[in-house]
Amino acid sequence: MEKTRQHIGILKHEKIGYAEELLLEILKTTGAIANIINPCDIVFGDNTEQFPDIVLARCELSSFSDMALSAYLTYFGECLGRGIPVVNSREFLLRGQDKYLTHQALHNHMVGIGITDDINPPTWFVHNKEQAYAIALGEISNMGSVVLKHPCSGRGEGVYLVRNEEELVTVLSGFFANANQPILIQRTIQKETNEQGGYRDMRLWVCRDHETDEPQVVGAFYRNAEPGKFHTNICRGSCVSRMEKVDDRLAYYAKLVMDATQGDVAGLDFVKDMDGKYWFEEVNIAFETSPEAVRLVGAEIWYKVARLLRARMHFHTANSPIVNFCHKIPIVIH
Structure with missing residues (x-):
C-alpha cells in the first residue's frame, strides 16, 4: 500500500x-x-x-x-x-510578539528556578502618557537616555531612543497619541561596539532538537549598526558579520528564553554591554534568514526545523x- x-x-x-x-x-x-x-x-x-x-x-x-x-x-x-x-x-x-509579555515570562521563569542574575534590562509597561513621561524623564536624568517602544512591533519600527525632554515630548505626542496606548519604557543598554565604532547586537537562530526537544542554537551572527546609528536591524541599513562562537552562557540564556516563552523555533536578540554582560532584547517569531545571513552561517536552521x-x-x-x-x-x- x-x-x-x-x-x-x-x-x-x-x-x-x-x-x-x-x-x-x-x-x-x-x-x-x-x-x-x-x-x-x-x-x-x-x-x-x-x-x-x-x-x-x-x-x-x-x-x-x-x-x-x-x-x-x-x-x-x-x-x-x-x-x-x-x-x-x-x-x-x-507571548513572543509582545515585548513586555516576553520579558515578564523570562523574569518569572528565572525567579521560579532560582536565578537571580536578571538578563532583562529594567523595563516598565504603562498605558498612561503622564506615567510614561515621569518614568522616562527620570531615566533621562539618571542615565542620560531612555528607550520607548511599542510592545508589538518589529524591524526596528516603533522603537525610539530619547535623550532629552524635548525629544520625549515629541515621541509621546507623535507616536503614542492614542488614549490608553501601551508604552514600553526600557533602560538604555550601553551596547558594545564593533571595530568601526558602530553598535552591535546578536541574532541567534534557535530550534528545539528533534530527539531531545531541548532548544539549541543553530546559527548566530552580529548585527552591526552604522556608526552614530541606534538601530541594528538589517532592514534599517545594518550589516551582518560572523560570530565565531556562541559561548556556553549565551547558549544557556537562549534556552532560558525558549523555555520561558515555550517556543519551538525563533530568532532571539541579545546584546553585550561595555562591561561584558549579556542582556536579552526580544523574540522574533517570523525571523528572516536573508541570503546574506545564510551565506554567512548556512541554512541548517531550516533543516533542523524540517x-x-x-x-x-x-x-x-x-x-x-x-x-x-x-x-x-x-x-x-x-
Whole structure:
C-alpha cells in the first residue's frame, strides 16, 4: 500500500520572504507536501476543507488587524479540535510578539528556578502618557537616555531612543497619541561596539532538537549598526558579520528564553554591554534568514526545523490514534 505523503502547512506571516521560500524548498526535498496557509482564505465550518498533518506557525499575531487575528485564532482552534500538532503554539505567538509579555515570562521563569542574575534590562509597561513621561524623564536624568517602544512591533519600527525632554515630548505626542496606548519604557543598554565604532547586537537562530526537544542554537551572527546609528536591524541599513562562537552562557540564556516563552523555533536578540554582560532584547517569531545571513552561517536552521516537524508528526501519530479519525469528524454546532 502506498504511503500517504505528509502535508506540512506554514501559517502565513505578514510578508512571505526568503525564509519561507527556502523552508518550502527544503521540506519538499523530504517528499512532504508543503505550502503556505493564510487562515483568511479558509471557510471555517466547511467539512470538506483540507487541513495539514502538522502546522508551523511563523505569524506575529499582533501585527494583524482584528479581523485577521480572529481568523488566526479560529485556525488554531480548528487544529486543536482536529488533533493537529502545531510547532510554535498560539500561546507562544501571543507571548513572543509582545515585548513586555516576553520579558515578564523570562523574569518569572528565572525567579521560579532560582536565578537571580536578571538578563532583562529594567523595563516598565504603562498605558498612561503622564506615567510614561515621569518614568522616562527620570531615566533621562539618571542615565542620560531612555528607550520607548511599542510592545508589538518589529524591524526596528516603533522603537525610539530619547535623550532629552524635548525629544520625549515629541515621541509621546507623535507616536503614542492614542488614549490608553501601551508604552514600553526600557533602560538604555550601553551596547558594545564593533571595530568601526558602530553598535552591535546578536541574532541567534534557535530550534528545539528533534530527539531531545531541548532548544539549541543553530546559527548566530552580529548585527552591526552604522556608526552614530541606534538601530541594528538589517532592514534599517545594518550589516551582518560572523560570530565565531556562541559561548556556553549565551547558549544557556537562549534556552532560558525558549523555555520561558515555550517556543519551538525563533530568532532571539541579545546584546553585550561595555562591561561584558549579556542582556536579552526580544523574540522574533517570523525571523528572516536573508541570503546574506545564510551565506554567512548556512541554512541548517531550516533543516533542523524540517526534522522537528517530522519528529512531531511521528510522535503525535504514534501517541494519538484519534488524530487521523478527527480529520473525518464533521463539526456540528447546535
